[in-house]
Amino acid sequence: MADPMPISLPPHHPQCLGCGPDNPAGLHLDVHRHGDTVVTDITFDPRHRGAPGLAHGGAISAACDDLFGFVLYLVEEVAVTRTLTVNYLAPVPLGQPHRITARLQHRHGRRLHLEATGTGPDGLTRFTAEALFLTVDHNHFAPHGADTEVQAMFTHHQPHDREHHN
Numbered sequence: 001m002a003d004p005m006p007i008s009l010p011p012h013h014p015q016c017l018g019c020g021p022d023n024p025a026g027l028h029l030d031v032h033r034h035g036d037t038v039v040t041d042i043t044f045d046p047r048h049r050g051a052p053g054l055a056h057g058g059a060i061s062a063a064c065d066d067l068f069g070f071v072l073y074l075v076e077e078v079a080v081t082r083t084l085t086v087n088y089l090a091p092v093p094l095g096q097p098h099r100i101t102a103r104l105q106h107r108h109g110r111r112l113h114l115e116a117t118g119t120g121p122d123g124l125t126r127f128t129a130e131a132l133f134l135t136v137d138h139n140h141f142a143p144h145g146a147d148t149e150v151q152a153m154f155t156h157h158q159p160h161d162r163e164h165h166n
């Protein structure tokens, strides 16, 4: 069967550490939906260095966490990370694109069980991740003054308007 047409997904907000285009310290993830998965291609660079020549585990973890945040566009509910586990299977070299693919594995009430895989251009899967996100309502963000901003992520998200062919 042919791959589903990728659909570009909007950043969570301009300053998001994972995907915000205006965050100078951000990873600047560019994320697409492919059917029931979300996908990003990330090339870690010297800003993300852990051991010499290799990506820092925290940078890899941040990329996975933020990509899981894009699965929420498919679920159409707001949720936050309760647990995140990264399995570092092999060192991730800087300067090589790695494709991270994430999806909802299953849902049980408020519990969203998510899974991701990170694979290099040589086809080697160098890390996987699993997360438990718990759904929350917008009031979760109210004490921090961000409830309307989070609500806007829902309101303005119209993935079919952003469909393109690549």
Ligand SMILES: CCCCC/C=C\C/C=C\C/C=C\C/C=C\CCCC(=O)SCCNC(=O)CCNC(=O)[C@H](O)C(C)(C)COP(=O)(O)OP(=O)(O)OC[C@H]1O[C@@H](n2cnc3c(N)ncnc32)[C@H](O)[C@@H]1OP(=O)(O)O
Pocket: 012, 013, 016, 018, 065, 066, 068, 069, 070, 072, 073, 074, 076, 077, 078, 079, 080, 081, 082, 083, 110, 111, 132, 134, 136, 140, 150, 153, 154, 157
């Ligand atoms: C249209 C789409 C729009 C998309 C919007 C996208 C994103 C919006 C969200 C985020 C904001 C925007 C930008 C960033 C986006 C993405 C970045 C990635 C996401 C993050 O980076 S986000 C930051 C880090 N994150 C936190 O800042 C959370 C801090 N934390 C808390 O705020 C609380 O901890 C909370 C609210 C999570 C839960 O608190 P709570 O009181 O509501 O819930 P409680 O503890 O009662 O658990 C409820 C039920 O889950 C069961 N349960 C709990 N733990 C379990 C475990 N480990 N295993 C199995 N079951 C478990 C319990 O047993 C119970 O089960 P039961 O209901 O059956 O009793």
